Amino acid sequence: MKAAYQAILEAERAAAEKKPTPAAAKPAPSREKIFREVIAAVSNTTPMIEPRPVSITPQNQAAIERAIVDGAAQLAENLQPDLDDGFIVGFDFGTSSVKLAVSQPYHADNPTKAMPAPEGLQSFGHPYLWQTALWLAPKTGRLSLYPIPGAVTLEGFKTGIIGAHGGELVRPDVNLTRVEAAAAFLALHFAHFFGWYRQAKPLGSAGAVQFMAVNIGIPVAAHDDARSFSIFKRIVAAALELAPFASRLTPDLVRQTHSRSPDRLPEGFYLVPELTAAIAGYAFAPTSQPGSHMLVDVGASTLDIVAFNLVGRESIAVFSAAVELLGAAALDSALDQQLSAEDFKRACDHEFEIVYGRARSPERAQDGFHAAYRRKPVQLLVTGGGSKTQVHDRFIAEMPTERVLGAAATIHPLPPRAMTDMSCDRSRLLLAYGLTRDLPDLPEIRLPSQVPSITPTHRAEPSFIGPEMT
Structure with a gap:
């Protein structure tokens, strides 16, 4: 019996050696790696934004x-x-x-x-x-x-x-x-x-x-x-x-x-x-609220994201900011170079995570931005003509949720109607309108390098969950 059992074990071992070992699954590339690949692909291109006139x-x-x-x-x-x-x-x-x-x-x-x-x-x-x-x-x-x-x-x-x-x-x-x-x-x-x-x-x-x-x-x-x-x-x-x-x-x-x-x-x-120009009209409107804000400005080539605090409608403290070549035309360039729309969105998510992650850190403004500590949602402001692409629309839609910025209606600030005599999308003129304000009348701004970090208190901190982090 012992000899027969040993023979069975040896036969099973031999069969196992002949059976090919399944290849180990490759780990999914990190969002940071995808971000770097996308930026490298579009950073030295001249995206075709629209056909140019010939006369x-x-x-x-x-x-x-x-x-x-x-x-x-x-x-x-x-x-x-x-x-x-x-x-x-x-x-x-x-x-x-x-x-x-x-x-x-x-x-x-x-x-x-x-x-x-x-x-x-x-x-x-x-x-x-x-x-x-x-x-x-x-x-x-x-x-x-x-x-x-x-x-x-x-x-x-x-x-x-x-x-x-x-x-x-x-x-x-x-x-x-x-x-x-x-x-x-x-x-x-x-x-x-x-x-x-x-x-x-x-x-x-x-x-x-x-x-x-x-x-x-x-x-x-x-x-x-x-x-x-x-x-x-x-x-x-x-x-x-x-x-x-x-x-x-x-x-x-x-x-x-x-x-x-x-x-x-x-x-x-x-x-x-x-940023100062973009929120000038919003800051002094009767409906604006003080507190934590995220501004997302999607242009043709760039994606600007800024985390700031509006204090008494008169001053702005910017906790973190980034501008990357992730706008609407940059998306077209990425697709032309065989990058996927999903990878482009992950690159946008990574930029958001950098800005939001920095703002909600204990050293910056945890009490105003962190989901576990803030008392009210972070107000999202969206500007720029590039925000209407499917990729950017989906990217932005994931922000005003309970697990990210909190459930608050997104605001699209507009300049006054009297600024234009022709029918148009006035949201595209928001920056130009804000820039026509006299500098002393604009909200005072402190840039990220001017906002000192604080010594964090020791308390339990849940892991960060950002857009599409599921």
Whole structure:
């Protein structure tokens, strides 16, 4: 019996050795790994945001040129800001479009108007969104705000700056970097705006002759990073120096001017955190509430997420912020490179986890953001035209739930109706509207680097659960 039993064991052992061992299942890649793969895939691309025009009407060309010549002549006089009774320009420099508005502060009803964009240059047909693109005519070497026969399109320059590729050529066949192209673009728009303002008189009799301030919005994360902030300061400084020559800009002139531009802003020109502008209208509305907030701004190329506390509708403490190339056009770029929509959403989730995880940590603002300790939900504010994609819509929908931010209705802030004369999606003008406020009237902001960490108290802390963390 013993020998027979031993023979059975040996037979079973031999059979087991012949049977192939099943391959061990590969662990799923971490969300951080997916995030890095997505960012690497889109960071040095120029996403096709929308088809570019090949021509505009002669009437629109003439109107743009008249405004540029007029504005260039004004700026050649070295205009100084009128701090007592000047108008304020709000300049929302977006990756896909620019939005400009002007207000007359401290007058009845604080009149504010958005600048229309010419037909043919409107972004996705919005009457107040001007495509973020330049054209270069090879024969004349002239840079223009509108397409010229035979001209090449320069685009994606702000996207490249956000992606830390501002020093690279805007396109291989044009000897102009992305930061230089951005300076040329702003120079043309500075000249055009001042010419348009004097000719169109959008504020009527209330409008001042001289400007008080030009407020240009940049992401909170860029404002809080010394290197990024310096890059934008030099772009603005170069743009203002170039503006008097806007009707005859060439790549050589732009390169030379930017190379010597100082690391300081011209008088009357300011770089303002977009967060401040985005919540300006919301903060002073009677329905706004003090406390913990998350702002999610989905643009064409970027996804900005900011965790902040609104104190008495008068000041903002930013606990954490991030801006990544995870906007609507970046999604298209990722899909074109065979990345899945689900992986792109996981990358968005990872950015959210970084910002929210930092805000709800014991060292920052645990009592206001952590689900176990907060007394009320975190208020979610959503802006940006890119938020309507299926991926971003699903990403945002997971936030206002009990296990994440808490169950509170999402708010989509809007500027006042009187800002526009044409029917449009006013939410796209929120930043431009906020940027037309006088800086002392904006909520005071403390950036993440200015908010000191606190010594956490020792108490049990449940594990963090964020969007899609199931």
